[in-house]
Amino acid sequence: MNFVLPKARGNKPLYQVVEDHIRERIDAGALVPGDLIPSEAQLAKQLDVSQGTVKKAIDNLVWERLLFRHQGKGTYVSAIDFNNSLFRFTTYGDASGQPTRIHKETTDRRLVDAGKDIRKQLEVSDKAQVLYLERVGYVEEEPVMVEYSHWRSELVQGLENESLHIPDLLYALIVEEFGVPVVRAEETLTAGAADTATAQHLNIEPGAPVLVLNRTTYTRGNRIIEVRTSKGRADRFSYKTEIR
Amino acid sequence: MNFVLPKARGNKPLYQVVEDHIRERIDAGALVPGDLIPSEAQLAKQLDVSQGTVKKAIDNLVWERLLFRHQGKGTYVSAIDFNNSLFRFTTYGDASGQPTRIHKETTDRRLVDAGKDIRKQLEVSDKAQVLYLERVGYVEEEPVMVEYSHWRSELVQGLENESLHIPDLLYALIVEEFGVPVVRAEETLTAGAADTATAQHLNIEPGAPVLVLNRTTYTRGNRIIEVRTSKGRADRFSYKTEIR
């Protein structure tokens, strides 16, 4: 199968045209996360450009984390990686900064009439119910965070069902069980004081400082599927970075 | 001037050897921020590799933001950009997420006998004094943050002098007045409760939630020049990012 690249390049370098081509194939659903894309040589032939140009295009998409490569195997379409979340748990004394695994327990799940703000963010009508999910995260039996999340219920029908087990990695379930690709998320980190419910969950004093993370999760076509607020014990979470 | 690259490459690709070479020249002080580095063609000749290999090495260093390029001019060594700090002020209702300018007033500056932790971090002897600096940041007359910083005093002699005006962009003064290049910084963000001094400065209740940013600033040769703790009103600071 050969393709004809757009003739009017508008001064856009060839490798960017190739990038756009691959991006379009992914957006159109012809390539989904986990798929192997055609090899560099095949793409070069299909698109009638040199392999070096294809390599540069793929380099850039790998840099954007849209793709990843395995030498000897091929180039794959990436899935979203929530290990890049701002909310990473760091154990004290663990200088390596490796995130620790958090075990999550579901403490509440039901369809609710959400408040105006939530409805507006999820872009659902005034009457529509949304799925509410509450989970507490533990590290070695100790509660360190709570998350309160709201989902567009029509996209995850059945998630409110008690008999459906919710794994620690909820997004994997969303993708596999409901066929909803999780494409992108936006996060805002700030600080706050623990409300009474949160204080009770985390076993801290009401008013104690907590890190607050607001996350909006998107599926294809820039459609929001979830808005979530996570609150974590300030003494157990921190975010580290380097400036150069 | 020609160089001989290390013969034992240890399976390290050539372009990484070139990267290391450039990094060394910068660490050694032969190249300082703002400097033009030799052109790709010159480097290729000096190091006896192809220009494509030099280009790839520079590509990677540009990606790391250690260098930046200007077509037609050349390749320069970057200066540190504190606009990348985690501590960025975001105005409410300003969806653009543009950082707002903060005006800072110096509220304290003197040589002090620092605590053990600070001395250890700055790597100074038990008896050495360090320079203590306290500044309050305002947005439109309203105090929104306080910073408490400790400096290796021998590197910034005279900074304690009241007659020396401290600009909002302190690091510019450090570089220009004291000739100490600011190369890199590490930041850790977490939440905390306002201590009494901070509460007073920020005009909030003691115990109210604040964002806490710890910063360690480095000069050449991985030498620490400053450790700083900034505390900001939780309702006036947030950090936003995107996950893909």
Place this chain on the structure above:
DNA sequence: GAGTGGTCTAGACCACAGC
């Protein structure tokens, strides 16, 4: 062994900056 990505080279031509 065939196919994949990874490295490295050599060279052509273009776009931009500055004299």
Place this chain on the structure above:
DNA sequence: CTGTGGTCTAGACCACTCA
């Protein structure tokens, strides 16, 4: 005009994966 980085090509050889 000269020198810089930016794009694009063609091809050689290597390292890894899998049948």
